[in-house]
Amino acid sequence: MAATCEISNVFSNYFSTMYSPEDPTLASVAPATTFGADDLVVSLSNPQMPLEGTEKASWSGEQPQFWSKAQVLDWISYQVERNKVDASAIDFSRCDMDGATLCSCAPEELRLVFGPLGDQLYSQLWDMTSSFPDELSWIIDLLEKDSASFQETLGDPGPTGTGSSQSPRCSDSGGSDLDLDPGDNRLLCSEGCADHKKGEPKHGKRKRGRPRKLGREPRDCLEGRKSKHAPRGTHLWEFIRDILIQPELNEGLLKWEDRREGVFKFLRSEAVAQLWGQKKKNSSMTYEKLSRAMRYYYKRDILERVDGRRLVYKFGKNSSGWKEEEVVGSQD
DNA sequence: CAGTATTTTCCTGCTT
DNA sequence: AAAGCAGGAAAATACT
Numbered sequence: 129m130a131a132t133c134e135i136s137n138v139f140s141n142y143f144s145t146m147y148s149p150e151d152p153t154l155a156s157v158a159p160a161t162t163f164g165a166d167d168l169v170v171s172l173s174n175p176q177m178p179l180e181g182t183e184k185a186s187w188s189g190e191q192p193q194f195w196s197k198a199q200v201l202d203w204i205s206y207q208v209e210r211n212k213v214d215a216s217a218i219d220f221s222r223c224d225m226d227g228a229t230l231c232s233c234a235p236e237e238l239r240l241v242f243g244p245l246g247d248q249l250y251s252q253l254w255d256m257t258s259s260f261p262d263e264l265s266w267i268i269d270l271l272e273k274d275s276a277s278f279q280e281t282l283g284d285p286g287p288t289g290t291g292s293s294q295s296p297r298c299s300d301s302g303g304s305d306l307d308l309d310p311g312d313n314r315l316l317c318s319e320g321c322a323d324h325k326k327g328e329p330k331h332g333k334r335k336r337g338r339p340r341k342l343g344r345e346p347r348d349c350l351e352g353r354k355s356k357h358a359p360r361g362t363h364l365w366e367f368i369r370d371i372l373i374q375p376e377l378n379e380g381l382l383k384w385e386d387r388r389e390g391v392f393k394f395l396r397s398e399a400v401a402q403l404w405g406q407k408k409k410n411s412s413m414t415y416e417k418l419s420r421a422m423r424y425y426y427k428r429d430i431l432e433r434v435d436g437r438r439l440v441y442k443f444g445k446n447s448s449g450w451k452e453e454e455v456v457g458s459q460d
Numbered sequence: 461c462a463g464t465a466t467t468t469t470c471c472t473g474c475t476t
Numbered sequence: 477a478a479a480g481c482a483g484g485a486a487a488a489t490a491c492t
Binding site for chain 3 (some may be wrong): 439
């Protein structure tokens with residue numbers, strides 16, 4: 129698994145996307161990494177499972193407390209990969225510990241060594257030690273990884289930096305952020321994706337929505353969609369809401385304009401669109417398209433129109449889960 | 461399998 | 477001029 133350099137590449141690609149000079153007012157968050165790439169690739173929440181089907185990870189199926197040093201290392205590099213963390217920023221020499229030692233680390237310590245990933249690791253461990261079944265834990269991984277990636281990406285250490293797990297929401301659709309198949313995400317394509325383009329009406333399902341006209345950039349090379357139906361409840365508005373109500377996720381992406389009224393604004397519209405696209409495994413999502421979907425919400429009173437102000441929307445009476453009262457337990 | 465819901469994609473025209 | 481906003485149309489797919 130010497131994929132670390134690729135990973136850091138991808139990572140900086142992501143940075144370059146997230147920090148595209150779209151909004152100069154946001155210069156406050158500096159990732160402190162070199163920006164190498166300049167193409168539009170976002171590769172945040174896609175869990176590039178390093179272990180392809182065949183073999184299980186050495187650490188899986190065993191309680192972290194009982195891991196050997198090797199297993200610990202395995203697990204850490206697994207997390208690094210899956211979180212698309214720039215591995216070069218991590219001092220692996222400090223990972224020389226067994227599971228018991230690892231488990232006894234305070235979140236601060238982990239953060240010290242791993243940066244924002246430390247929080248990730250901590251909550252991950254916590255989850256594992258509190259006996260989640262295997263099937264669930266990867267989902268939880270993803271949830272948390274998702275938030276960590278945001279923090280990572282946004283380069284700003286989370287204020288308090290707690291586990292920041294997804295909160296139970298109450299909306300009927302149960303909506304939260306799990307989605308994302310483990311198996312079928314290849315890396316999102318970058319420059320070199322064109323060679324995948326050959327036969328497109330393959331066997332698999334096509335992407336949702338009207339097919340794009342041919343003759344444009346072959347941006348999407350995701351073919352092997354398995355029939356892993358994304359759970360319902362991940363609607364666009366919920367996605368937006370979830371970002372908004374979690375300040376940790378929210379940095380620089382969206383902000384409340386009037387919290388009480390449910391008025392919010394896109395700060396970095398394209399970045400949010402990319403994120404949404406990732407969630408839907410659609411690398412060609414744009415704000416333009418996302419906003420079309422948002423406009424459909426007006427009719428259903430999920431959003432109310434706010435006119436005159438660009439990038440500003442307002443939750444309507446058929447939306448839920450965003451009011452302060454409704455959100456209480458889910459932050460700090 | 462049919463129908464509905466929710467997007468996604470595209471497009472034209474208008475406004476900032 | 478570029479980026480948003482408005483919606484209509486059409487298509488895909490998830491869900492019922």
